[in-house]
Amino acid sequence: MRRLVVIAAVLMWVLPVLGQTKRPFTFxxxxxxxxxxxxxxxxxxxxxxxxxxxxxxxxxxxxxxxxxxxxxxxxxxxxxxxxxxxxxxxxxxxxxxxxxxxxxxxxxxxxxxxxxxxxxxxxxxxxxxxxxxxxxxxxxxxxxxxxxxxxVYPECTDEACNQKKLDESAHTKIKALIFTHLLYRHWNGYKESTSRDLTPGDHDVPPFSLGGQDDYAFSPDGQEVCYTANLDEEEATSTNNDLFIVSVNGGLAKKITDNPASDSTPLYSSDGKYIAYRAQFRPGYESDRFRLMLYERKTGEKKNLTENFDRWVGTFTWAPDSKAIYFSSEDKGEAPVYRLNLPSGVPAELTRGYNDDLAITRDGKTLLFTRMSLLHPNEIYGQAIQEAGVERSANGMGWTAVTHLNDSILSHASMSPAEPFWFTGAENVKVEGFIVKPPNFDPNRKYPVKFLIHGGPQGAWGDDWSYRWNVELFAANGYVVVMINPRGSTGYGQKFVDDINGDWGGRAFEDLMKGLDYAESTYPFIDKDRECALGASYGGYMANWILGHTNRFKCIVSHDGMFNTESAWGTTEELWFNEWEFKGTPYNNRELYRKWSPHLSATSFKTPTLVIHGQLDYRLDVSEGFQLFTTVQRLKIPSKMLYFPDEGHWILKPQNSQLWYKTVNDWVDQWVGQSHR
Incomplete structure (x- = not known):
């Protein structure tokens, strides 16, 4: 089945409780x-x-x-x-x-x-x-x-046809599927090959997304829709999303972008003159810089509003008077909010913190957004707006908390903030890291370390909340948590991001090791003889790379990591990712694939390893985890595998998540916990 757009007609922070004894944060x-x-x-x-x-x-x-x-x-x-x-x-x-x-x-x-x-x-x-x-x-x-x-089914033109296909699929004894092109499965599912379909054809509209801003929008008069679609013949190797406009009554869609890379998330200005959208310029590169673009509907002229802003534009929204655009953007472990005045303003930072999901009241007086930190998950915040910028509220920071749904629970938990530090990484480039101390921290004690490695590789640690890799939970049972944003991380400029392309085990590995060196030499409470490295996705790859290139860790946790770069290419769905990162395919650039493949360093493996993988992970096929587990078992290295038959790249079901945290923390405790003091 494919995804399409259809249209249907219709008739303050946690306040400490005085006298309260806090306890470590729990699952x-x-x-x-x-x-x-x-x-x-x-x-x-x-x-x-x-x-x-x-x-x-x-x-x-x-x-x-x-x-x-x-x-x-x-x-x-x-x-x-x-x-x-x-x-x-x-x-x-x-x-x-x-x-x-x-x-x-x-x-x-x-x-x-x-x-x-x-x-x-x-x-x-x-x-x-x-x-x-x-x-x-x-x-x-x-x-x-x-x-x-x-x-819907691409061959169907009405609801009755779709219903018939679904009924046939539900009742047939044959579960086999026939594929005729790539991207036959995506993320964690396979595609089976009185509403109006606005986007007919065998293409996903909008394209697959893991969340974020909508990839379609109405014009202010309600008569037109702008949507995102990738019509390239081979979607598995293409990031060429384009914008199309079509009447709400259906008819022929008109393509309004000609960029060979990605154009997405269209949003009309209130006055109807413009469509703002995000664009990347390098075809095949999903981690190119996201620029904020402006399309003038009358002339078709396109303008790049943020070419000199060396950060990724995230969620954005128009001011109701169409004179400005507000957006969030990652920067050094945070996601500040910016205002860009039109037609040619410079982004002005309004508030820091980790912010997203921007919205403005219709009168233009209040900016609303979600904010999280390492200490609390999303709540909704508001900020008063005036024409020249943002007013300062009574708290002196310009914002006020609108919701407080989680204050009560968090008020009982003892948690520590992320403390940033900077050091000199590979090629003398400045790199940022973070340290989080355990509850009831005693500076005179020595603490074991959980060394976390983020995925992506184009991602970043920062002052944000995660349910899947919750830093406070990792610290809660007496650990110092160290996190480094090595080469490839977002929020430090596009060159910093690009430095990992074709260099997966190079600069990033050096950044990580130098960052841990710096933490060990700077924080005397770190016990450098009790450290465990943990990573997922690219972090899992790096955990596998570490396994063959250093013995400084007492244990390793590798979740959904790439182990064999060549087999990973043949079993993934988004081929554009592997072919960009390794600059080709295994049959036309095998040397680079082999240069950075962890499995070829197996003779150097010594560290006890926990392997975790989900059967429904089609980004990094479960066979990568099986190959790693087979290898460490054959080498007689202490090892264990946690296998989820019902999970994909992320562990999302509550009871599976509970088992994940228990297994991971027990594994780390086994090798570097209190019994090893």
Whole structure:
């Protein structure tokens, strides 16, 4: 099946508790937190809707619910209690909002009637009953249409055909699939080869995404849709996403970008004159710099607004008067918010912290966004805006917390902030690292180290929250956590990112080792004889590389890591990634693949290793984990493998996550814990 866009007509921080004894943060604490999503301000500016996910460890479920909170701050209220509810979006009149729910017939669009005077829902009804389900809905500015995505069969032209195909698939005894082109599976699933399909053809519209801003938008008059699509013949080797516009009534779509690399996340200005979007310029490189672009609808002229801004543009939103764009961007372990005045302003930093999911009230007076840190997960914050920039609020920092859903739980936990440090890495380049101390830290003690290596490799550690690799949980049982952002990390300029291309075990490995050297020599409480290296994805690759290139660690944890670069190429789905990073294929540039393949250093392996992999990981096939485990077992190296038949690249199910943390922490304790003091 493929993904397409369709359209349907429609009639402050945690405050310490005085006298309270805090305890280390626990896995149960983490599962009790509500996972807050993006803010959605009401048209009248009085309310903010958002979804928050509740986790049940006992039921092994994650359930979203829709909440409302006064935009000026106040008590949050769950406003749809009879069913799960996600992704709320207002109707233009503010009297209704749509949301997604799986209550009946899978993921479908529902409508809630809203009383703005009381902030309550007065009724709900189901809107869609699509056999292939609905996702990502947005309401048109004129209130007449809803745009959403659905996974359909490319040969089908109507709902009846899709329903028939689904029924046949459900009842057949044959589960075999026939593939005729690449990208036949993606991330963690295979593609089986009274609404209007706006994007016909055998292509995913919008392209696959792991989250972030929508890849489609309505024009202000509600008569046009701009969407993202990759129409290249071989999608598995292409990052050539383009922007297309099409009438809401269907018809021939018009391509408005001609960049051979990625153009995505279109968003119309309120005055209808422009479409802002993000672009990368190097074909095949998913980690090229994301620029903020401007397309003038009348002339077709395109303008690069951030060519001199050496950071990636993240989530962005228009000011209601169309005179400025606000965006977030990673910078040195944070994601500040910037304002760019049009037509040719320079990005001005408004607030630091780790921010995302920007939205502005219709009157243009308040900027809303989510903020997280190492000490707390997402909450919604607000910031007063004035024409010249941003007002300062009473706290002197320009922002106020709008939601406080997790304050109570976190107030009982003893957690430590990330402390940054800088050192000289490979080729005398300055590199940043972070250290996190354990609860009840005693500077006169010696502590074992968990040395975390991030994935990507184009990613970064910073002052942000993670449920999958939670730093506070790693520190909670008496460990110092050290994290380095080596070459390839984001937030330090594009050259820093590019320095890992074709050099996976080179500069980055040297940066990591020099960073740990610096930490050992700078912080006397680190016990350098009790250190364990842990990494996932690229971090898993680097854990495997470390296994063959140093014996300084007492143990290693390798999660979803590349072990054999040649076999990884043949079993992955997004071939553009491997072919960019290793500058070709194994049959036309085998030397580079072999140069950086951890499996060829197996004769040097000595360190006890925990291998973790998921069967449904199609980014790095489970065979990579099996190859590593086979190798360390044959070498008689102490080792263990944690295998998840029902997980992909990420461990997402609550009980699986609990087992993951227990297995990882037990493994580290076994080799460097208190018994080894």
């Amino acid at each position: 149960q604490d983490m599962m009790s937190l509500k996972r807050v999503a993006e803010p959605v301000p009401s048209p009248d500016g009085k309310w903010v809707l958002f979804s928050a996910v509740d986790v049940s460890l006992e039921a092994n479920t994650k359930t979203p619910h829709v909440w409302a909170v006064p935009a000026a701050g106040g008590e949050e209220r769950e406003i749809i209690t009879a069913q799960n509810a996600d992704r709320p979006r207002w109707a233009p009149d503010g009297k209704r909002f749509l949301f997604l729910s799986t209550k009946e017939g899978g993921s479908q669009i529902w409508i809630a009637d809203f009383d703005s005077s009381s902030g309550t829902v007065t009724g709900v009804h189901k809107l869609t009953s699509i056999a292939t389900e609905a996702d990502g809905p947005i309401w048109s500015p004129d209130g007449r249409n809803i745009l959403f995505a659905s996974n």
